[in-house]
Amino acid sequence: MEDKGISKKEVFDDLKEFKKQDMNYRSGRILGSMCTCPHPVGVEAYTMFLESNLGDPGLFKGTKAMEDDVITMLGELLGKRDVCGHIITGGTEANIMAMRAARNSARILKGIRDPEIIVPKSAHFSFKKAADMLCLKLREADLDENYCMDMDSVKELLTDKTVAVVGVAGTTELGKVDPIEELSKICYKKNIYLHVDAAFAGFSIPFLNEMGYNFPKFDFNLPGVCSITIDPHKMGLAPIPTGGILFREKRYLKAMSVETPYLTEDRQSTIVGTRTGASTAATWALMKYMGREGYRKVAGKCMELTGTLAQGIRESGFKLVTEPQLNIVAFQSGNMSPDEIADLLKEKGWAVSIASYPRAIRIIVMPHLKEEHIKTFLMDLKDINHGS
Ligand SMILES: Cc1ncc(COP(=O)(O)O)c(C=O)c1O
Numbered sequence: 001m002e003d004k005g006i007s008k009k010e011v012f013d014d015l016k017e018f019k020k021q022d023m024n025y026r027s028g029r030i031l032g033s034m035c036t037c038p039h040p041v042g043v044e045a046y047t048m049f050l051e052s053n054l055g056d057p058g059l060f061k062g063t064k065a066m067e068d069d070v071i072t073m074l075g076e077l078l079g080k081r082d083v084c085g086h087i088i089t090g091g092t093e094a095n096i097m098a099m100r101a102a103r104n105s106a107r108i109l110k111g112i113r114d115p116e117i118i119v120p121k122s123a124h125f126s127f128k129k130a131a132d133m134l135c136l137k138l139r140e141a142d143l144d145e146n147y148c149m150d151m152d153s154v155k156e157l158l159t160d161k162t163v164a165v166v167g168v169a170g171t172t173e174l175g176k177v178d179p180i181e182e183l184s185k186i187c188y189k190k191n192i193y194l195h196v197d198a199a200f201a202g203f204s205i206p207f208l209n210e211m212g213y214n215f216p217k218f219d220f221n222l223p224g225v226c227s228i229t230i231d232p233h234k235m236g237l238a239p240i241p242t243g244g245i246l247f248r249e250k251r252y253l254k255a256m257s258v259e260t261p262y263l264t265e266d267r268q269s270t271i272v273g274t275r276t277g278a279s280t281a282a283t284w285a286l287m288k289y290m291g292r293e294g295y296r297k298v299a300g301k302c303m304e305l306t307g308t309l310a311q312g313i314r315e316s317g318f319k320l321v322t323e324p325q326l327n328i329v330a331f332q333s334g335n336m337s338p339d340e341i342a343d344l345l346k347e348k349g350w351a352v353s354i355a356s357y358p359r360a361i362r363i364i365v366m367p368h369l370k371e372e373h374i375k376t377f378l379m380d381l382k383d384i385n386h387g388s
């Protein structure tokens with residue numbers, strides 16, 4: 001940093017140069033992200049609450065009241081109105097909090113000192129971080145032929161050290177929904193903590209079901225489900241960073257709370273201390289503004305475009321890894337590797353991602369994608385397959 005500052009104009013001219021290097025969602029060129037253009041109502045609410053700190057909620061009572069409201073609304077969406085939880089930075093923090101709650105609860109109630117968790121092989125890498133930070137042994141269950149968690153494998157991995165089982169509703173790579181109802185039965189019977197990672201699909205499955213889709217049960221309606229991750233900054237259209245963690249009972253938050261001597265609350269359960277209230281304000285505003293009807297339209301449109309994309313991909317001579325269950329399409333080619341396809345698409349200005357299991361091009365049909373983007377993409381994909 002220089003001793004003397006530069007003018008505001010110079011600062012913003014420089015910022016514009018940096019911004020030019022960034023991609024943006026509106027271009028329709030970002031095809032491999034689970035984030036999207038934040039809705040303007042969320043952005044306005046976010047900027048209105050920039051100085052509020054939920055790490056010190058006694059100073060920001062209005063924001064705290066909004067957080068309570070948002071948690072209740074999210075709980076309602078996921079089968080239980082009287083849940084507790086927090087609005088945090090995203091799915092990673094939510095999953096770490098859930099694993100911490102499970103580990104601490106098992107230590108308190110069962111005296112487990114060498115804890116293990118079971119996650120599907122398709123689980124997000126945030127569980128690897130959680131396992132590392134919380135000294136948990138990570139046991140990965142196999143997937144079945146549909147890329148969902150294999151129940152026999154789960155049963156084999158269960159031990160008297162298992163402190164949590166994780167099921168995913170909307171896997172990161174393929175958008176699959178694990179058999180959460182079966183997991184719930186087992187975990188409930190054995191009194192093992194079950195966490196559902198619905199970071200991606202928590203904001204779409206409930207709305208799609210209202211429209212006649214028939215997704216398997218995955219939420220608090222299942223008695224074994226102890227916590228759910230749901231990210232407003234994915235299909236909820238909230239600005240980054242906005243994640244949500246919901247717990248069935250207060251005791252899970254209590255199991256990881258620490259004393260906070262100098263703040264306006266006595267104890268704190270979140271990982272971070274200072275925590276923006278802006279994300280909460282944005283989520284509150286959006287849930288009120290959009291209503292269920294607004295989110296039904298968003299989720300429904302993404303599924304419609306997913307169908308168009310999947311069909312176009314097939315017609316261009318590529319093979320889908322699996323029939324899309326949610327708004328994610330993964331595909332392969334008989335004569336090109338996913339890396340080669342991704343490189344060729346990059347040359348044409350498209351940013352796709354590559355799934356690891358199986359290796360395939362992965363496209364997430366987020367709300368920033370419109371018909372014209374899909375159409376142009378499919379034309380480019382056809383060209384690639386024909387070598388032009
Ligand atoms: C299922 C799932 N869980 C957790 C995460 C992590 O979310 P974040 O990147 O917001 O930390 C992701 C991210 O894509 C995800 O797909």
